[in-house]
Amino acid sequence: MSVLRVIGLVIIIGLVTGFLLYCMEGDPPVVNSLPGPVYVSDAHVHEFRVRDSGTGVEKVSAWLEANGERFDLKTENYEGNFITGASIKFERSINVTLEAKTLGLGDGSYTLVVEAQDYSWRGNRGRAEVAIVVDSKPPQLSLLTGLTYVRRGGSELAVYTVSEDADTHGIQLGDLFFRGTPHPHQPQRQVVLYGYPPQTKVGILPVLVAVDRAGNQSSIPLSIEIIERAFPQDVIQLSDGFMNRKVAELVGQTDDDVVTAYVKINNDMRKENADRIRTICEKSSEEPLWDGAFLQLPNSHVGARFAESRTYRYNGQDVDHQTHLGYDLASTSNAPIPAANDGVVAFIDRLGIYGNAILIDHGLGLFTLYGHLSSFAVEKGQAVTRGDTIGTTGTTGLAGGDHLHYGMLVGGEFVDPLEWFDGRWIREHIDPKLAPPSESP
Ligand SMILES: [Zn+2]
Incomplete structure (x- = not known):
C-alpha cells in the first residue's frame, strides 16, 4: 500500500468516525422552566426553554399527569434530517397552554411534563417536570364588622375571616389597596385599617377582597356610609423672597424663573415625596404599637387643617392649587416635638417639601409624619414612647x-x-375591634 493510500484511508476513517460521533452523540437535550408549584384557576401558559448542544431538538411533547392518568397537551416536530440534525440548533422556547376546564381537570395536584428528543441516532431524551395545582374555588371570605360611618378624609377598621389559601387580602378602594394583617388577639381573624382619602371620587366605596395564588377572587362590599364634609379653603400669597429662598434650598441652580421653579416643587416634588412615603409605609408592624390618643404638639395653635384647599397667588394671579394633607402646628421657635404615640422610627432624613422629616410606624399601617424640623433627636429603627422628644420644629x-x-x-x-x-x-371606632375575644362585642 502506498503512503498516499494509507493517508486517504486514514482521512476516510477519520471522516466516517467524525460523522458517526456526530450522528450518535449522547448528549440529551436540556429542558428548563421556572420552578413550581404553579397555581392555576383555569387557563395557564407555561414557558419552557429547550437546549441541545449536539444534533438539535427533533421533537417536543408536553403532557399532564395525575394518579396514572395522562392528558396530552402538545407535540411539536422540528425541521431537520438524520444526517445534518435540526435546522435550528441551539435553543428553543416552547409555550404549553393548559386549560383546566376544557381538559375536565378537577381541583388537585398535577405534574406538567415536557420531554424533548434530539436528532441523534440514539434518540436522547431530556425532560422537565413542574408541579401544577388546579384551584378553581375562590377563597372564603366573611366580613365581621357591620354598618360603619366613615368621614371623608377619615379612618376605619374592618374585621374579617378568610380561608388559608388566600394570598392577598384587604380593602380595595378604587385604585388604592389597604393590606389586611392577622388580628393581634384573635388568631382566626384578620384586621385591616383603611382610610377614605379626601380626594376619593363620590361613589367609590371600600370593598373587602381576597385573592388566592391561582388568581381566584372573592369580594364583599362594605356596609358603609360616607359622611361628606366641606374642607377649609385658603389663599397663600407667594413672595419673591420666599420663593427664591425655597427654590435655592430645594432645587439649587435652575434655568426656570422663580415661579415656574416653585410650582414644579409644589407639584412634581410633592408627588415624588408622596410616592416615597407610600413605599416607606409598606413595611409596618403587624402589632398595633400605639396606645390611646395621639399627642398634639403642646401649646400649639393650628395654622392649617387637614385637606385645606390652597390657592397659590403671585402678583394677583393664581399660579397653583394644592390640597394640604396635614395639620400645621405652630408653637415657639425650635419647640421640642413629642412622638405622638408609641412606635418605631421608620424614616428620618430630608424629604423634599417636608424638609427634615420623621416617620413613625405605629403598626397596622398607621404612621405619623413630622415635617420642617430644625433638628433630630432620635435614630432610624429606634422605639419611641408617646411624649419622647424626637426633634425640634423649624x-x-x-x-x-x-x-x-x-x-x-x-x-x-x-x-x-x-x-x-x-x-x-379611638375607643369607639378602633379599640373594640382589636380587643381579645372576651372583650369584643
Ligand atoms: Zn403643612
Whole structure:
C-alpha cells in the first residue's frame, strides 16, 4: 500500500468516525422552566426553554399527569434530517397552554411534563417536570364588622375571616389597596385599617377582597356610609423672597424663573415625596404599637387643617392649587416635638417639601409624619414612647414660618389626624375591634 493510500484511508476513517460521533452523540437535550408549584384557576401558559448542544431538538411533547392518568397537551416536530440534525440548533422556547376546564381537570395536584428528543441516532431524551395545582374555588371570605360611618378624609377598621389559601387580602378602594394583617388577639381573624382619602371620587366605596395564588377572587362590599364634609379653603400669597429662598434650598441652580421653579416643587416634588412615603409605609408592624390618643404638639395653635384647599397667588394671579394633607402646628421657635404615640422610627432624613422629616410606624399601617424640623433627636429603627422628644420644629422644606407639619397616614395615604387626637373616637371606632375575644362585642 502506498503512503498516499494509507493517508486517504486514514482521512476516510477519520471522516466516517467524525460523522458517526456526530450522528450518535449522547448528549440529551436540556429542558428548563421556572420552578413550581404553579397555581392555576383555569387557563395557564407555561414557558419552557429547550437546549441541545449536539444534533438539535427533533421533537417536543408536553403532557399532564395525575394518579396514572395522562392528558396530552402538545407535540411539536422540528425541521431537520438524520444526517445534518435540526435546522435550528441551539435553543428553543416552547409555550404549553393548559386549560383546566376544557381538559375536565378537577381541583388537585398535577405534574406538567415536557420531554424533548434530539436528532441523534440514539434518540436522547431530556425532560422537565413542574408541579401544577388546579384551584378553581375562590377563597372564603366573611366580613365581621357591620354598618360603619366613615368621614371623608377619615379612618376605619374592618374585621374579617378568610380561608388559608388566600394570598392577598384587604380593602380595595378604587385604585388604592389597604393590606389586611392577622388580628393581634384573635388568631382566626384578620384586621385591616383603611382610610377614605379626601380626594376619593363620590361613589367609590371600600370593598373587602381576597385573592388566592391561582388568581381566584372573592369580594364583599362594605356596609358603609360616607359622611361628606366641606374642607377649609385658603389663599397663600407667594413672595419673591420666599420663593427664591425655597427654590435655592430645594432645587439649587435652575434655568426656570422663580415661579415656574416653585410650582414644579409644589407639584412634581410633592408627588415624588408622596410616592416615597407610600413605599416607606409598606413595611409596618403587624402589632398595633400605639396606645390611646395621639399627642398634639403642646401649646400649639393650628395654622392649617387637614385637606385645606390652597390657592397659590403671585402678583394677583393664581399660579397653583394644592390640597394640604396635614395639620400645621405652630408653637415657639425650635419647640421640642413629642412622638405622638408609641412606635418605631421608620424614616428620618430630608424629604423634599417636608424638609427634615420623621416617620413613625405605629403598626397596622398607621404612621405619623413630622415635617420642617430644625433638628433630630432620635435614630432610624429606634422605639419611641408617646411624649419622647424626637426633634425640634423649624422651617426646612416648604415652610414660611417655624411650625410643625403633622401628618397621619393609613396604608400610605394621608388621613385626618383629628380623629386620632381624639381618645374617645379611638375607643369607639378602633379599640373594640382589636380587643381579645372576651372583650369584643
Ligand atoms: Zn403643612
